[in-house]
Amino acid sequence: MSTDVKASADTPPPADTLPARAPFSIAGLIDRHLGVLSFIILMLALEFGLRYFRVPDYVLPPPSQIFTALVRGFAPPFLSPSQYYVNIATTLTEALLSFVLGSAFGIFAGAMVVEFKGVRRLALPYVIGLQSVPKVALAPLFVVWFGFGIESKVLLGVLLTFFPLLINTAAGLSSVERDRIELMASLKAKRWTTFRMVKFPSALPYVFAGLEMAAVYSILGAVVGEFVGGNSGLGVLILSRNAALDIAGSLAALVILAVMGIALQRAVAFARGRLLFWAPVHDRLDADS
Amino acid sequence: MNARQATARTAPDARGGAIPTHARDNAAGPSAAVPPTIEVRGLSKTYRSKREGTVLALDDISFTVEEGEFVCIVGPSGCGKSTLLKILAGIVAHSVGTVAVRGKPPSDAQNRLGLVFQAPVLLPWRTVLQNTLLPAQVLGLDPKAAEARAHDLLRMVGLEQFASSYPNELSGGMQQRCSITRALLHDPSILLMDEPFGALDAMTRDTMNLELQRIWRESGKTIFLITHSIPEAVFLADRVLVMSARPGRIVEEIKVDLPRPRDLDTMSEPAFAEAVRHIRGLFGIGGKERPHVD
């Protein structure tokens, strides 16, 4: 195991490979914009397909109607509860609070579990027990205990984001190369110094894998919490659009949720790129972007 | 910048040393008879592994290293040399026997020695300079003085243009040289080195051997160095400890009386060749595994 690590430390890094700039060609253009192109084709196919087969709007409206609903949702009056602004603000606040609090607690707990044997013995049975509970099933209870405000949603989100960070942080801290810790031991470094200067930075790739999951879970927590009982938020909006059989409005809210999710994940990926410039990127699907 | 470097290099001595060292900083008190810096008696080490059960890595090892002495250790691969070094550094516990470094257990907080691992063990998120400065941060040394010293050390090993490079931009040999500057940064009076020059080409290796000898002569450090190269051991050491294949035992101690300072011509002297031949002979008879010899 340690020989693997040593070998990889010795291999020179892959040179920055510049993609050879192909001379202008239609094929090259298509290749570069494949994502956008396929999206446009898909939307056009849906648009005409749904119209051609006369699929009713209350089952699946064509993309143009979803687009219209989006435009209408962003129009004034800006502060109306049926418009997007207030609902986006609510859901975003819930998601961000869940993300930050849940991640912070998760990282802290993961570190405590690895660093202190007593904590591990005491807490691990509970962690394993709680982890196997489907946490969204707790949402109705949280609404009873903490009301229809954002507290119940944040709590659900915290619970959802907490575990991936606890587990990833613990895994990262447990797999720090022994040589690195021995290096600090040879300097008789204090435990906290070793943690701060070597162990935690070494665990950061794992922590970031957890944060990427947490970005998804935090929005999930907010929406599920709103479904179960809330006054405001995109989840509430989806329910009310559904009740009015306004499927286009419902799907438009879903598009906004998707954009929010992507934005949060991008933010995490950006921070990761900044902090983990030294870590290999082979495990990233979007490594070329 | 220039002024700082100038002050850091105020006293170049006759040998033209660029790296300031405060000799014998941690030397024991004024007692007349200096106790051995490293004292090992009846040391054994058993590893417990899940697959193989127990592995006896070191068996009844005894030796001493005097203050200011340069001791090299050679032995076949897997005989427990790295294990011995880690025990001396206080990062691996031994099983039987006594080990004292300056009269204290190796893990004592006072024993802040310099350690060069067999692998470079650089932190990938730190530049070469920041890696070199690690001991200064851990030990709370003056950052300005430490940085000036780090630059001097990097110049010595030929890495000054790479001070702001990251380890994954360096070759294996360059990484290893950086790990040497890190081990020297806090000017430890005891230096433990595990095949420090193994990844270097022959010419760089000769240069590094000469530099190491110079540093040792100027600073009065106690150096304990593992090598696979018998000529390197004879060239550097006052005394060579020869180990047998696993379980590691000390088969023989050879005193090397070649005059100092030694240079590349030393290697063509008959006494040098005789010592090398003698140690090779030990492996030919005793060892089951022949060591890699260059």
Ligand SMILES: Nc1ncnc2c1ncn2[C@@H]1O[C@H](COP(=O)(O)OP(=O)(O)OP(=O)(O)O)[C@@H](O)[C@H]1O
């Ligand atoms: N952490 C460990 N757990 C179990 N066995 C170990 C451990 N470290 C080393 N060993 C065993 O102890 C023996 C000595 O290992 P060591 O690394 O000290 O050898 P070495 O003399 O430094 O070899 P080399 O010259 O190849 O570096 C080996 O047989 C190895 O399998």
Ligand SMILES: [Mg+2]
């Ligand atoms: Mg070794």
